[in-house]
Amino acid sequence: MLDLETMRTFTKVVECNSFSKAAKLLYKTPAAISYRIKSLEDSLGTQLFERTTRTVSLTLAGQHLYERCCQWLAWLTTMPEELQQISDGVERRINIAINNLLFDPDAVADLLVHFKERFPFTQFNLTRQVYMGVWDSLLHGEFHMAIGATGWESLDNMINIYPFGEVSWEFVVAKNHPLTRINGKLSNDVLRNYPAINVEDTSTHMTKRIAWLLPGQSEIIVPSLKTKVACHLKGLGIGFIPKTICQPYVDKGELIKCDVVNERKPSQLSLAWKKANMGKVMNEIVGLFRNHHPITHPFLKNIDKKIS
Missing domain, CATH: 1.10.10.10 (Winged helix-like DNA-binding domain superfamily/Winged helix DNA-binding domain)
Incomplete structure (x- = not known):
C-alpha cells in the first residue's frame, strides 16, 4: 500500500x-x-x-x-x-540536567556542537534544574547525567559522583538600598524587613530547599539566577548571589556587599551519572570533565574553589 x-x-x-x-x-x-x-x-x-x-x-x-x-x-x-x-555502543538518547548555578547557554551550545559532530544520531535533551531538582531528575526522572548535582556524595549507590568544587556566596544589595547605611553586621531582625529574592527549587518528588529565607520574611520567587541578579540591581530585595557572578557588579559599585550574622555556606557541586547502560557518549562526557577539557571550563566558571 x-x-x-x-x-x-x-x-x-x-x-x-x-x-x-x-x-x-x-x-x-x-x-x-x-x-x-x-x-x-x-x-x-x-x-x-x-x-x-x-x-x-x-x-x-x-x-x-x-x-x-x-x-x-x-x-x-x-x-x-x-x-x-x-x-558500536553509542546511546540513542542522552538526557542531561544542568544546575542553574552552572547553566550557560553558550557552553550548552558548544557541548552540543561537539557531540552532534561525533554522534549525529544521538538525541540530546538538556534542561536547567534548581537545587534538589537536579537530583530529582536523576533519581525519579529519565535523566542519565547531571552537571552540578549538589554535594560530593551520591544519594544512590547506582549513581557515580565526580566532585567539581564549591560555589561561594556573597550577601549583596543594590547600591542605594537602606541596608547600606547600617554599620556593622546586619542582624536577622533587620534583614527580615526586606523581601528575599529566590529561585525556586524545581524538585517535584523530593523535598524542596529554600536558598535563604528568614522566619517571617517575605519572598519573591523568580525563574532564574539571571532574573535574581536583575532584581537585586533594582533594589527589589536582598539575599545571596554566587561570588563570581556578583563580583563584577560589586567592582562597578552597582551592588554592595554586606556583613550578615549568618553567612551562607559554600555549595558543593559534582558531576553525577548513572552507572547502568553507559555507552560511548556518557563515557566521553565524563572523560571531558575528568580531564579538564576546555569545553567544560564555561560550566565551571562559577566554582571558585575547585577540586584539582
Whole structure:
C-alpha cells in the first residue's frame, strides 16, 4: 500500500505541485504517476490531492501523509549509519540536567556542537534544574547525567559522583538600598524587613530547599539566577548571589556587599551519572570533565574553589 517507490512518487508530486513535472523527474509517464497516486488513494480510502486541470494541491490528509513520508524517507536514508552507531555502543538518547548555578547557554551550545559532530544520531535533551531538582531528575526522572548535582556524595549507590568544587556566596544589595547605611553586621531582625529574592527549587518528588529565607520574611520567587541578579540591581530585595557572578557588579559599585550574622555556606557541586547502560557518549562526557577539557571550563566558571 505504501512501499518505498510509492512514498517517493507521492512526495515528488507534492514538491513539484504537478503530476507531469514529477513524472519527468522520475522518468515516468504522467499516466503512470497518476495511476500510482490514484491506487494509493483507493487503498487508503482517502483523497490526498485536490485536482484541477492545471494544478494539484494537498488535502489535510495528504498534508499529514506528506509530513510522515518525509520523516520515513529521511530515516531510511540514515538508517544504516544509525544502526551501526547503536551497534558500536553509542546511546540513542542522552538526557542531561544542568544546575542553574552552572547553566550557560553558550557552553550548552558548544557541548552540543561537539557531540552532534561525533554522534549525529544521538538525541540530546538538556534542561536547567534548581537545587534538589537536579537530583530529582536523576533519581525519579529519565535523566542519565547531571552537571552540578549538589554535594560530593551520591544519594544512590547506582549513581557515580565526580566532585567539581564549591560555589561561594556573597550577601549583596543594590547600591542605594537602606541596608547600606547600617554599620556593622546586619542582624536577622533587620534583614527580615526586606523581601528575599529566590529561585525556586524545581524538585517535584523530593523535598524542596529554600536558598535563604528568614522566619517571617517575605519572598519573591523568580525563574532564574539571571532574573535574581536583575532584581537585586533594582533594589527589589536582598539575599545571596554566587561570588563570581556578583563580583563584577560589586567592582562597578552597582551592588554592595554586606556583613550578615549568618553567612551562607559554600555549595558543593559534582558531576553525577548513572552507572547502568553507559555507552560511548556518557563515557566521553565524563572523560571531558575528568580531564579538564576546555569545553567544560564555561560550566565551571562559577566554582571558585575547585577540586584539582
